[in-house]
Amino acid sequence: MSFLSGFFGTLSLYFSRPFVIYAFVVGILISLCSSLLGVTLVLKRFSFIGDGLSHVAFGAMAIASVLKLTNDMPLILLITIITAILLLKTGQNTKIKGDAAVAMISVGALAIGYLLLNIFGNSSNLSGDVCSTLFGSTSILTLTSLDLIICVTLSVLMILFFVFFYNKIFAVTFDENFITATGTNANLYNLLIAIVIAIIIVLAMNLVGSLLISALVIFPALSAMRIFKSFLSVTVCSAVFSVICTALGLVISIIGGTPVGSTIVAVMIIGFIISYFAGLITGGKKA
Amino acid sequence: MALLTCEKLCLGYDNNIIVKDLSFSVNDGDYLCIVGENGSGKSTLMRTVLGLQNPISGDIIFGEGLKKNQIGYLPQQTQVQRDFPASVWEIVLSGCIGQMGFAPFYTSKQKKTADEAIKKMGIEHLKNRCYRELSGGQQQRVLLSRALCATENMLLLDEPVTGLDPKVTADMYELIDKLNKEYNITIIMISHDIDAAVKYASHILHIGKKVFFGTKAEYLKSHESGFFGIREDGENI
Numbered sequence: 311m312s313f314l315s316g317f318f319g320t321l322s323l324y325f326s327r328p329f330v331i332y333a334f335v336v337g338i339l340i341s342l343c344s345s346l347l348g349v350t351l352v353l354k355r356f357s358f359i360g361d362g363l364s365h366v367a368f369g370a371m372a373i374a375s376v377l378k379l380t381n382d383m384p385l386i387l388l389i390t391i392i393t394a395i396l397l398l399k400t401g402q403n404t405k406i407k408g409d410a411a412v413a414m415i416s417v418g419a420l421a422i423g424y425l426l427l428n429i430f431g432n433s434s435n436l437s438g439d440v441c442s443t444l445f446g447s448t449s450i451l452t453l454t455s456l457d458l459i460i461c462v463t464l465s466v467l468m469i470l471f472f473v474f475f476y477n478k479i480f481a482v483t484f485d486e487n488f489i490t491a492t493g494t495n496a497n498l499y500n501l502l503i504a505i506v507i508a509i510i511i512v513l514a515m516n517l518v519g520s521l522l523i524s525a526l527v528i529f530p531a532l533s534a535m536r537i538f539k540s541f542l543s544v545t546v547c548s549a550v551f552s553v554i555c556t557a558l559g560l561v562i563s564i565i566g567g568t569p570v571g572s573t574i575v576a577v578m579i580i581g582f583i584i585s586y587f588a589g590l591i592t593g594g595k596k597a
Numbered sequence: 598m599a600l601l602t603c604e605k606l607c608l609g610y611d612n613n614i615i616v617k618d619l620s621f622s623v624n625d626g627d628y629l630c631i632v633g634e635n636g637s638g639k640s641t642l643m644r645t646v647l648g649l650q651n652p653i654s655g656d657i658i659f660g661e662g663l664k665k666n667q668i669g670y671l672p673q674q675t676q677v678q679r680d681f682p683a684s685v686w687e688i689v690l691s692g693c694i695g696q697m698g699f700a701p702f703y704t705s706k707q708k709k710t711a712d713e714a715i716k717k718m719g720i721e722h723l724k725n726r727c728y729r730e731l732s733g734g735q736q737q738r739v740l741l742s743r744a745l746c747a748t749e750n751m752l753l754l755d756e757p758v759t760g761l762d763p764k765v766t767a768d769m770y771e772l773i774d775k776l777n778k779e780y781n782i783t784i785i786m787i788s789h790d791i792d793a794a795v796k797y798a799s800h801i802l803h804i805g806k807k808v809f810f811g812t813k814a815e816y817l818k819s820h821e822s823g824f825f826g827i828r829e830d831g832e833n834i
Contacts, residue, residue, distance in 0.1 A: 353682075477691070485675070487649055488672055489695070492692070493666025494666070494695050540682065540727065
């Protein structure tokens, strides 16, 4: 009993600090946004795009810092959005297949970015910077109120976008050819999805690191698909799964002093295993 | 004026011409079967008619007020769809997407259309089931219902019986025939199955080394006269 009261005592102590509240709000909003679109990405066979795009964003960040831009956000967003459009648009019918293209661009951008930073960089702690970009080590706990406002605004816009275009997103994901053949502009919606994904990833990479963003895209969708059978229920479950795991991971990492991104991913792995067995028991997914 | 007229079409990918100088027309109520060997350009023709790819040259003209968003399409199944988590109802309803424009949600009229399409296909009992758990024949009926949501006039079917067992195949053909005769929906169907084509179709388009377009009677006549040289090279159409 004394252990429990000690636990909640520590927790309420942490929650009296604004940076912890910021971390929770931002973490939950980002996990919500990315899990909603994650379902579409996983079903379109683009699970890896979160990883690829965040590496592209890292490369763009390196370019921005070499050019000594004071505000690097517009450049990073622009480059990432263009890459996302190219990857999603040409995914099916190009000579280099979607997954290979993502892998190539991902590794290429990472290497070039690190190279540029090494040659032109003037940071005293290069490997520390790179590590925090990739693993988001502590950045989520050092957010300013401006970060919070930007994140909340963009997240609300993303969620509205998703609700407003839900039916179109479903149709584009299930059968692009059919909706093009019956007179809907599938390319337009593919374009919109690509832009939204790029924005979410850039936003999330700055706040939580690229490791976490890939996990936020893949794990909730895959876990939900083990158990649920309709697109709506998979989407809702994936959002709920993502928010719960993120909140739990944040609490554990704050109490235990573990790295935030890795802790959340670890919680998601456990969540996935639970969903997998739950799916086997309820017969949700045949082998 | 015909519902669909194709004039001097040249089809293919990347300047690689597959079909040259193809002309045919489809009238209201017709049942056209497109036959030919693998790689002869049947699917390419259908994709071009649907606007999924551009013809290299030639014209495709829609008549009698038929609009682009009034054509139903039954594509071949993709790998993505086989394990897609979606209910039958969600998939059928997505057939109405062409009539939605920029509206975010389906209207009650569109939901009614979807309900009727499900009834026409006799799959009311599957409405809330998961698509990936259905049998091949049931899945085809779901996709056919979706196509019906998109059209009252014209259906394009890309090998609708691929992978189905003989009994289900026969049912599927009867169902398509019913749509043509009872609901007066114009059918354009790609088929490997020459016997079924001859049994149900009113017109036949054969593409390949030699091109034939005409009514079923004309086709049978040219068939007997050895127009395609089937007996000589042993090819099975």
